[in-house]
Amino acid sequence: MTCLPAHTDKKLGLVIDLDTCVGCQACVTACKEWNTGGHMAPLTDIDPYGGNVDGVWFNRVHSYEHMTEMGGRTVNFPRSCLHCETPACVTVCPTGASYKRASDGIVLVDEDKCIGCKLCSWACPYGAREFDTDVGVMKKCTLCVDRIYNDNLAEEDRVPACVAACPTSARHFGDLGDPASAISQLVAERGGVDLMPEMGYRPTNKYLPPRAHTNRAASVPAQALQPMRAEGGFLGWVDRMLSN
């Protein structure tokens, strides 16, 4: 049913730290690797070695230059489904293929019901959904439903593939509906923000803005070079000869 649940027991989602993301694309490839065999498989690639490469990806990392009066910096920006609390991508779906789970708030597509009308991708302001032209259905991030509840995996691996892969721990996973959870505490501490809050989609995922610029680097100069103590022996003789 494409009507939204009035309440979800949990609000599972991601928190992405724009301060520490280095734009290495490890989350992108880990996502593709897991999900091309996962719940929404396959993540079709069209002409992968040709001149018109195209394909379905759930996670894409952009790079931006953010210029402020404090100076400029490069910000790497991973973009994926935000598992919104009021996702219009779900309500516009004419078939019931798109739905938001009442148990954990994850937004999913039932591939067997999707007619490929693409309206959900028009309704998403974030570009989270990508159409698979080969299969003829819409695909999107599943928050790795087939990992986070997977009893066959070790408990520490029951996180989305992108979170497991991140080498700088810029990606965090947890229940954003529970104010006591570690991830909610992190958002509160670092002032996590919503993307396009004015759209009113109320995204579950939060982004942690880069930390403020400091002047620390400039105030700690390297020590000047010190003259070396005169050495004896052969090296001392070489040093004396060269110093003359």
Next chain:
Amino acid sequence: MHPAFSVVFFTTATGAGYGLLALLGVLAGQGFIPPDFWLGLTGMGLSLGLISAGLLSSAGHLGRPERAWRAFSQWRSSWLSREGVASVATFVPAGLFGIGWVVLGRTSGWVAVAGLLAAIGAVATVCTTGMIYASLKPIAQWHSRFTLPGYLIFSAMTGSVLLNALLQGFAAGSNMLLAAALLLTALGWGLKLATWRYNDRLEIPTNANTATGLSGGTVRSMEWPHTEENYLLKEMGFRIARKHSAKLRLITQALAFALPALLLIAAFALPWPFAAASSILSAIAQLAGMLVERWLFFAEAKHTVTLYYGR
């Protein structure tokens, strides 16, 4: 937004078809149009033909058309589903009205009721089509107060110009209908100009800063996540040069509004075969112009996802 021909054709054809059906349902059902078999057959064939061709064209746009029947299920939340339900439901009174008016040659009793119901269904379907676009928040040019009235007025406009051409063709035209078609064409022109004026001055609160959560200063896209165009850019990143846009707006105004208006005015003065020719030409020009208008409706619409790509 990418102007897919199937959708451009769909909204233009069904708009005209439902407009014509609504007018036939009301006017013929109330006895204002004589129950002539060939006139009725041509009129109902034209309206239901345009509607069916449009619906088939939109079904062809689907990734999995064989599952299209599923689209009737989510009418509680989805305007697209409501459109599907309304369009199919309208065929029932429209078919009954066609049988009564065309085949049985009746305009009273249940035929009149079926005509009214078909008209209500036609208006409801056009409303749902308009709301599909008007409800999409990420596209500011569509999520505006002009979208729904636009769909309704253009449907009435093209429908009335078609009906006038039909009746003139069967030498059953009236100055009243000519005047109505002319008035609606002028109204459509005014609304289109107002819509363009509104869109050109649009200031949306969403920008690269709110899209990335990076407040203050400027956010410039430095590198895309991919080297080639992906689905998002192909579907929603369509861009049209300003000079082409200006030229196409002129073509729209000439074909959809100015030329039909002139031809309708000429039809007032001309004797029968020429008035009919002039009326038919006005309908053809207007439908061609509306195809350009609808193409621009898509091409000039900007989706917020383009902000992530620095567009």
